Amino acid sequence: MAFVGTSERQSSHRSTPGSQLTPWQVLRNLWRYRQLIYQLTVREIRQRTRGSFLDLLWFVLTPLLVMTVYTLAFSWVLKVRWDSAGTPGAPGSYALILFSGLIPFNVLADIFARGPTLVLREPGFVKRVRFPLEVLPVVAVAATLFQSLVYALVLLAADLLLRNQVSSTVLLLPMTYIPLVLLSLAIGWFLGSVGVYVRDIGAFSGLLPQLLFFLTPIAFPLSAVPESLRVVFLMNPLTTIVEDFRGVILFGKALPWGRWVVLTGSSAVFAWLGYVWFAKTKKGFAEVL
Template structure:
């Protein structure tokens, strides 16, 4: 039986060697998502705008949530909210789909010599494409209502890149677990819903009493959401010391997830 390397070097080497296949698969997934629809890729613009409008109305009008006590601007609330949603949607969609990625592609496991480890990467790139469109919408809205964004927006890749590694690590682990434990998909769906409201997306973290704030910082999304908002909207530089720690943790999570996937993939064919 073929053995699969689980070394960190193999993790990056596989992505590089299969880059063309990853690119082609991600492109096919993006285009296939809207194949046959009248508006096509325009839906990738309308979907986030529609959800943004709904969330903005519910939380800024109904629940009277505010990011800045001195400001009652609905536009400010919308942009700050949207920045958090971009981060959460990137995480939520990838993690939600991870447990079924191998299950939904049994032919790749049984009949074809296929690098299964790229499946989470293809999904991530597809979701990242839509995230970039949402970011473009955000930047356009900021330009229209507030002018040019702060130069700190250039720090955004430094925050997103380790976040991508973190997502990949979790996706590899869940993709493997989803083969052996079919309940994982249901469980992850509940976890994502809880995380949506336990992450400071719809409210500032300062809105919580001091004794409860520390619990939100145990949520790995909190740091990313706060940092993205700082560089995009508030014009603050990222917390570099925490960013270095977060990057190291993300690399470790990515390697552990990849190693687990590689060690367990030999049993996929037997289960499927």
């Protein structure tokens, strides 16, 4: 399969001029490879669904089945309630709330899992002198984002079915994805590089999502966390992302713009640093592989 953008005109992965590491130049570089990113993302999605109609159908049905199981288990059998003010009270509400927290969490969890092998599994690209390796984490994030959006649509459909309404604040949903995508890119660039040199990093990075799950208000409201521990949860950027995602899609809450700007700005800095790290370290990939 031939990919657009792999010609001799593209920048070598053997060296990256310092001028290309400014935030503005990073955006220009990624925009330059947008068609290549699109092609590789389509390929990645097809690989995850195996390219067949039944696998694609299963890809769509999976969140529906998960949503159904959550509703039956937590709302009808266990009768679990979300003890927090301003939450939806219709049957199945806890399942909706739990599922809404898992959607953004699973994006980061997927990148933590795939990050260390993003470069390792593409040795053919590493050996191409002119191939822009920095697009590989972008492709992984884009494919995971596509899956997340499918889950979000299922959540909206379930919310409409169970509560017979969808809040107008759902229009702010794309804004909640911005810091999530930036953090995912930062993790992807960093782990993608480290994974080449430290092959065992995958065992460690695979444990981080499990720790983050218990440090993020996914299965319980933030108000249920003791005051003495709440600061630890608030230091976790995923807490803000989950709270904002859940707020706009289920609770009808507008984004706290001040907090959103701080989170997005800091996430952008981390993404830029991740890109710089990847660009500085990729020159040794071919020798290691």
